Amino acid sequence: MSVREDILTAIREHHPPPRELPEVPDFHRATDNSLSDLFSRALARLDGKTVAEPPTDLQMWLTETFPDAGRICSAVPELEGTVTPAEFSDWAAPADVDVTVVRTPLGVAETGSVLVTEKELEVNTIVVLAQHLVVLLDPADLVENIHDAYHHPSFQQAAYAALLSGPSGSADIGGKTVHPAQGVTTLTVILSPRPASEAIPEGATR
Amino acid sequence: MRVALMVPCYVDMFYPEAGVATLELLEKLGVEVDYPFDQTCCGQPMANSGAVKQARATEELFVRNFAAYEHVVAPSGSCVHHIRNKFTAAADTAERRHVSAHVWDLPEFLCDVLKVEAFPWAEFPHEVTLHVSCSAIRGLFEQSMSERPNDPWFSKPRSLLEKVKGVEIVDFDRPDECCGFGGTFAVTEEAVSAAMGNDKLERMGASGARYVVSADLSCLMHLQGCAHRNREEFQFLHLAEVLNGKVQ
Amino acid sequence: MKPIDQARNALAFLEDDTHEHAFDQLIWGLRERRDAAAREVPEWEQLRTLASEIKEHTLSNLARYLELFEARAKRNGVQVHWARDAHEHNQIVYDILSSHNVEWLVKSKSMLTEECDTRAFLGQRGIEVAETDLGERIQQLDDEPPSHIVGPAFQKTPQDVADLFHRVYGSDPNRPDPVYLAQVMREQTRPLILDAQAGMTGANFAVAETGAVVTVTNEGNADLSANVPKLLICSVGIEKVIPGVEQLAVFIRLLTRSATGERITQYTSHFAAPRMGGEMHIVLVDNGRSQRLADERFWPSLKCIRCGACMNTCPVYRRSGGLSYGSTYMGPIGIITMPSVDIHRHSELPYASTINGSCSNVCPVQINIHEQIYEWREVMGAKGEFSATKKAAMKVADKLLSNPRAYRVAAEAGGSALGVLPRFAIYNRLNAWGRRREIPSPAEETFHQWYARNRTGAAQPPETPAETTEAKAVDDERA
Structure with a gap:
């Protein structure tokens, strides 16, 4: 018998009595706050920043916010940057990127999370290896909670899908979260509607 | 109403x-x-150690002594938790089940069966801290627990103590953290046990109160031992003593 | 091998006052933050029930869900392997790595690879593994196992880490500042990550519906380990599988809140397929789990999602330190899982608990942890795992407490109640009670004697009350 069959047989022989799979409610909650407000407050808990008013000139905003940034990786049409993901053949290469700018297809108000997948990133490491991460989020792409979030088709389709909820941090020394850790040192989410030209991703919940 | 009184062994010997x-x-x-x-x-000392076989005769003796009564009342949440929820060393008879189903910790009996509204004879004009044991909280559900912060708050022992004239109950940090007694744990892990006891006393002491009241004297026996070793001036009383009004 | 003496190990930890106090404060802080997080979710208890039911459903259909998971993962282009035990797991991992000529790799935190001692196995065969989780890396550098499943280095103070980094990296020993120390680690570890030939991760969940391995980290080190190198190996315990993403949502909402009191971690990452140009392997590991599934008392421990909440709340854990358990899993969850791995070696662990019940009530998947600790004690009794003193003490207690006359003589012989107490309660080790505590003074008169003096004679029990008769009738019917 193969190892696989061996294990599966042992499990089949040992199953506890069958139990039903419960239904999971959506747990929506009535609130006076907008999803954007809930989102930005949740994101702040893990030291992420929200820019509620989208800057009219994204390039200028970047220059002002990250004055020392030389290498800017843009994965969005709104910004040119100095390098695009397609230019990285080696996935370790984005380590010298100062700022990465991407657009998220989904934001979660409950947790202050933004979703990224290989579809937006092309090179997955641009969101972890860069020094700073800037994420554009259309407020229309916000959902209330994690239950809603998992209805997003990316979780069925993407090879890599990550919910980012703050800059990389660690509480391993002394129990309080500090930065830097191994990933980005800051995370800024700009609430910025998609340009009219940009099609809504197919099947995305709006 | 006629009830049987169970006096736990350590109460019999040390706290009559x-x-x-x-x-x-x-x-x-x-x-x-x-x-x-x-x-x-x-039979708890044996059963709690895992010595099921050695607990059997003692549990069955208990059943013989108490099965004929409509209610069994004990001033000890720990013993009642054992008799109600863990009386499995004894043979599973109708008598055994009757005893398990009709045993009450004193605060439960006063609140749920007698529904006592007042203790007019009692007065205790002091600041006190109330220690409610883990058995009483998480075994008998006499009080809501800090682990479930969305449950409505209630406390049977506290509601009783509040009915005594003059009593001022003062709160302390980590009120429902275990005091470290734990039965034979107090001896098998004596260092950790004493550290837990000392931490508990430190938090109780910080409240300013010098009286510690509980419906579980096993916890208090341990805390008293810690306090006396540290020469701390705490007074330890069973809830029944305060409710009975003979201590001032 | 002798049983682990948790009590003695705990004593050593306690005698070092600085660490014990700092550890208790730090870990209790996590418990308090967990309470606050639960308080702001009105459906908290409902979520716990759902999580428990989902896990129980999955475990009662585990073979089917594993097959679904495997089929979907394969469809995604992932290579799936099966390992019966730690050795098979390590061998599979080694074979994959050596076929790619990997000499060294980066790894994110995984309790399963701790369980399998994978690092040592690979190290002996010339493959170097660098941990990328800060706490795990600290423990690796200090050659110590994790002291906590979420924060492996929680038992170390910032000064300990400053000293360690000074020793290893030559950093400033006089800066016990977590920000500085984290910066040192980032600088030291980054080159290792960028040059790694392979990456390893564990799994918090394995989603049958999508074939994804889900990791939850605050540093993003699973993302780095999985995405920077082209070769990825995920080690997954077979109990980690769950039906689908709808169920995943329940666990994601509970996990971090239970662990640290945050609503979520910084990186909740789903790896379903190899990255572009890469190769992804999943090793499904049994290592005793199918056997535990067969045990009607202890199988619910397989519901565990490794949040550490039971340790954070455990007053014994907080004052003993995580290393005192001498086992891969520590604290309450360790007490109920380790004996099924090696009963004799872990026969004393079930006694490292006051069975106060707090652990079961913080557990996000409602494992009846404290009841299982109690039941493990019964197993130790039944399997002859008692020490000679415990055996003797239990025998004496049995004889004495089941015989009213003998008991009375012992309890009242010249006020020598003290002569009884140690025998039935404390195994003739009266000095163990008295080492740090005063012994209670026996009363001059027992309650029993007082009653005999003040009340008239012994009670005559009433006629059997009606309820008992009814119960008896029901009982007879059943028979």
């Missing part, structure tokens, strides 16, 4: 005044109290 207070209090409340003479212990 708590047994007397329980008896007198029940009598004041119009209850006819029997004290079955052949009682020894509920």
Whole structure:
């Protein structure tokens, strides 16, 4: 018998009595706050920043916010940057990127999370290896909670899908979260509607 | 109403005044109290150690002593938790099940069966801290627990103590963290046990109160041991003693 | 091998006052933050029930869900392997790595690879593994196992880490500042990550519906380990599988809140397929789990999602330190899982608990942890795992407490109640009680004697009350 069959047989022989799979409610909650407000407050808990008013000139905003940034990786049409993901053949290469700018297809108000997948990133490491991460989020792409979030088709389709909820941090020394850790040192989410030209991703919940 | 009084072994030997207070209090409340003479212990010391076989005869003796009564009352949440929820060493008979289903920790009996509204004879003009044991909280559900912060707050022992004239209950940090007694744990892990006891006393002491009241003397026996070793001026009382009104 | 003496190990930890106090404060802080997080979710208890039911459903259909998971993962282009035990797991991992000529790799935190001692196995065969989780890396550098499943280095103070980094990296020993120390680690570890030939991760969940391995980290080190190198190996315990993403949502909402009191971690990452140009392997590991599934008392421990909440709340854990358990899993969850791995070696662990019940009530998947600890004690009794002193003490207690007359003589012989107490309660080790505590003074008169003096004679029990008769009738019917 193969190892696989061996294990599966042992499990089949040992199953506890069958139990039903419960239904999971959506747990929506009535609130006076907008999803954007809930989102930005949740994101702040893990030291992420929200820019509620989208800057009219994204390039200028970047220059002002990250004055020392030389290498800017843009994965969005709104910004040119100095390098695009397609230019990285080696996935370790984005380590010298100062700022990465991407657009998220989904934001979660409950947790202050933004979703990224290989579809937006092309090179997955641009969101972890860069020094700073800037994420554009259309407020229309916000959902209330994690239950809603998992209805997003990316979780069925993407090879890599990550919910980012703050800059990389660690509480391993002394129990309080500090930065830097191994990933980005800051995370800024700009609430910025998609340009009219940009099609809504197919099947995305709006 | 006629009930049987169970006096736990350590209360019998070390804190008879708590047994007397329980008896007198029940009598004041119009209850006819029997004290079955052949009682020894509920078997918890063995059962709690995992010695099921060695707990059997003691548990069965308990069943023989108490099965004939409509209610069994004990001034000890720990023993009652054992008798109600863990009485499995004894043979599973109708008598055994009757005893398990009809045993009450004193605060439960006063709140749920007698529904006592007042203790007009009692007065205790002091600041006190109330220690509610883990058995009483998470075994008998006499009080809501900090682990479930969305449950409505309630406390049977506290509601009783609040009815005594003059009592001022003061709160302390980590109120429902275990005191470290834990039965045989107090000896097998004596260092951790004492550290837990000392931490508990430190937090109680910070509240300013010098009286510690509980319906579980096993916890208090341990805390008293810690306090006396550290020469701390705490007074330890069973809840029944305060409710009975003979301590001032 | 002798049983682990948790009590003695705990004593050593306690005698070092600085660490014990700092550890208790730090870990209790996590418990308090967990309470606050639960308080702001009105459906908290409902979520716990759902999580428990989902896990129980999955475990009662585990073979089917594993097959679904495997089929979907394969469809995604992932290579799936099966390992019966730690050795098979390590061998599979080694074979994959050596076929790619990997000499060294980066790894994110995984309790399963701790369980399998994978690092040592690979190290002996010339493959070097660098941990990328800060706490795990600290423990690796200090050659110590994790002291906590979420924060492996929680038992170390910032000063300990400053000293360690000074020793290893030559950093400033006089800066016990977590920000500085984290910066040192980032600088030291980054080159290792960028040059790694392979990456390893564990799994918090394995989603049958999508074939994804889900990791939850605050540093993003699973993302780095999985995405920077082209070769990825995920080690997954077979109990980690769950039906689908709808169920995943329940666990994601509970996990971090239970662990640290945050609503979520910084990186909740789903790896379903190899990255572009890469190769992804999943090793499904049994290592005793199918056997535990067969045990009607202890199988619910397989519901565990490794949040550490039971340790954070455990007053014994907080004052003993995580290393005192001498086992891969520590604290309450360790007590109920380790004996099924090696009963004799872990026969004393079930006694490292006051069975206060707090652990079961913080557990996000409602494992009846404290009841299982109690039941493990019964197993130790039944399997003859008692020490000679415990055996003797239990025998004496049995004889004495089941015999009213003998008991009375012992309890009242010249006020020598003290002579009884140690025998039935404390195994003749009266000095163990008295080492740090005063012994209670026996009363001059027991309650029993008082009663005999003040009340008239012994009670005559009433006639059998009606309820008992009814119960008896029901009982007879059943028979």
